Amino acid sequence: MKNRIHVLRAERRWTQAELAERLNVSRQTINALETEKYDPSLPLAFSIARLFSRPLDQIFIYEADEPPANP
Amino acid sequence: MNTFTRLNPDQAHRHHRLRVIVAMSIYAALLLGCVYFIKHQHPEGGLLVALALLPTVPVIWVMWSLYVYLTQADELQRRVHLTSLSMAAGVTAFLTLTYGFLEDFAGFPHIPAWWTFVVIDLVWGASSCLLWYRYK
Numbered sequence: 001m002k003n004r005i006h007v008l009r010a011e012r013r014w015t016q017a018e019l020a021e022r023l024n025v026s027r028q029t030i031n032a033l034e035t036e037k038y039d040p041s042l043p044l045a046f047s048i049a050r051l052f053s054r055p056l057d058q059i060f061i062y063e064a065d066e067p068p069a070n071p
Numbered sequence: 072m073n074t075f076t077r078l079n080p081d082q083a084h085r086h087h088r089l090r091v092i093v094a095m096s097i098y099a100a101l102l103l104g105c106v107y108f109i110k111h112q113h114p115e116g117g118l119l120v121a122l123a124l125l126p127t128v129p130v131i132w133v134m135w136s137l138y139v140y141l142t143q144a145d146e147l148q149r150r151v152h153l154t155s156l157s158m159a160a161g162v163t164a165f166l167t168l169t170y171g172f173l174e175d176f177a178g179f180p181h182i183p184a185w186w187t188f189v190v191i192d193l194v195w196g197a198s199s200c201l202l203w204y205r206y207k
């Protein structure tokens with residue numbers, strides 16, 4: 001699943017470690033999310049949306065024919 | 072109820088890694104000490120049993136540390152560790168079953184049961200590294 005986490009983080013000039021701290025996840029998890037190698041759980045996706053004050057579909061772009069990042 | 076300090080996932084991982092390094096260093100020291108003492112002093116009875124079990128004490132600490140870590144880890148850390156642990160359990164079960172048959176039916180030399188611990192740890196470590204590499 002594609003996402004705009006990297007762009008939204010860059011707009012706020014946060015480091016990956018700062019974003020990780022705000023979401024209470026590890027820095028590796030932020031990196032895996034930004035490189036689109038890991039799709040977050042629904043609660044984490046909502047936390048990200050709330051932190052960036054955006055609806056989910058403005059952060060995560062789901063394309064029906066793409067394989068899941070974490071099968 | 073949590074009886075330990077709540078840490079963020081990165082801190083929890085660092086603390087767990089440190090505890091494992093300390094515990095396994097104590098384990099190695101105890102193992103060498105116990106083997107040396109048993110070979111040279113030839114203790115018997117309860118003391119011998121206690122010395123044989125002594126090196127497992129730090130392993131209990133590692134298991135507790137893993138439990139604490141998994142309760143404080145984030146969803147990806149938990150996924151990687153539990154997936155690699157499942158892979159390690161499966162591979163170790165297959166290897167011990169296979170070698171058990173070779174021992175019993177084909178006369179292969181006996182391997183002590185504690186090798187299971189070594190194999191599961193090695194496969195766990197290797198599969199954990201592979202899974203983290205996948206998410207990099």
